[in-house]
Structure formats: structure tokens, C-alpha cells
Amino acid sequence: MMADSVIFIGWSNAxxxxxxxxxxxxxxxxxxxxGLQATGxxxxxxxxxxxxxxxxxGGFFMLRGExxxxxxxxxxxxxxxxxxxxxxxxxxxxxVGGVTGDAVMGRMAAFLEASGSxx
Numbered sequence: 518m519m520a521d522s523v524i525f526i527g528w529s530n531a532x533x534x535x536x537x538x539x540x541x542x543x544x545x546x547x548x549x550x551x552g553l554q555a556t557g558x559x560x561x562x563x564x565x566x567x568x569x570x571x572x573x574x575g576g577f578f579m580l581r582g583e584x585x586x587x588x589x590x591x592x593x594x595x596x597x598x599x600x601x602x603x604x605x606x607x608x609x610x611x612x613v614g615g616v617t618g619d620a621v622m623g624r625m626a627a628f629l630e631a632s633g634s635x636x
Contacts, residue, residue, distance in 0.1 A: 520560040520581040521620035524591060527577040529609030539606040546599055550580060558586050573609055581617065
């Protein structure tokens with residue numbers, strides 16, 4: 518099955534004075550995502566560090582996979598620990614699920630149906 522879902526994990530900046538700690542947790546995240554990919558729990562992941570732009574988003578991880586597998590990852594103790602650690606050293610941390618690929622058309626169809634029924 519092709520990845521049709523994502524977990525988007527974004528952040529703003531490292532807390533001033535906690536830059537070294539943020540690098541450590543960043544490396545932990547890369548190792549965790551790599552392990553999940555190696556075992557097939559996720560299909561893959563991207564790491565994006567954004568150029569300075571005056572906005573609140575500094576970078577993000579995008580985990581790609583099947584909806585059910587991503588739900589297990591998100592509910593896992595390791596993920597919870599990683600998010601708690603990251604929240605202590607970066608500002609504006611957030612994680613949200615979404616769809617991609619073929620699932621986008623299904624989501625858009627549901628949106629159009631809902632908008633039509635709402636007038």
C-alpha cells in the first residue's frame with residue numbers, strides 16, 4: 518500500500534541557551550524516524566529547515582505512511598517522550614496529521630459534499 522497519510526511535526530526556534538540540547542533531541546528524532554522506516558512502520562520522512570522568512574515556522578519533519586501505522590506511531594510511548602523532550606527545548610512545537618497522494622481527492626470530495634449540504 519502506498520503512503521496516503523502524514524504526520525507534520527513543526528517548530529519555530531530553539532529556546533535561547535538550549536541550542537545544544539535541541540541538536541541532541543533533533544538527532545534522537547532522526548534516529549527514531551530512521552528506525553521506524555527500517556522496520557516499515559513509516560514509509561519515509563523528510564526533514565525541512567526553512568530559510569529565514571519572518572514567520573513562525575522554522576522547520577518540520579514530515580512522516581509519511583499508512584494511516585493506521587502512523588496512528589500507532591503517534592500514540593507510542595517513544596513518540597510521546599520525544600515530543601515532551603522537544604517541547605522543552607524548542608518553541609512552537611506542534612504535530613498534526615494529514616493526507617497526501619490519492620487520499621487528497623477523497624478529502625476534497627468530502628469537503629465539497631459538506632460545503633454543498635451546508636449551502
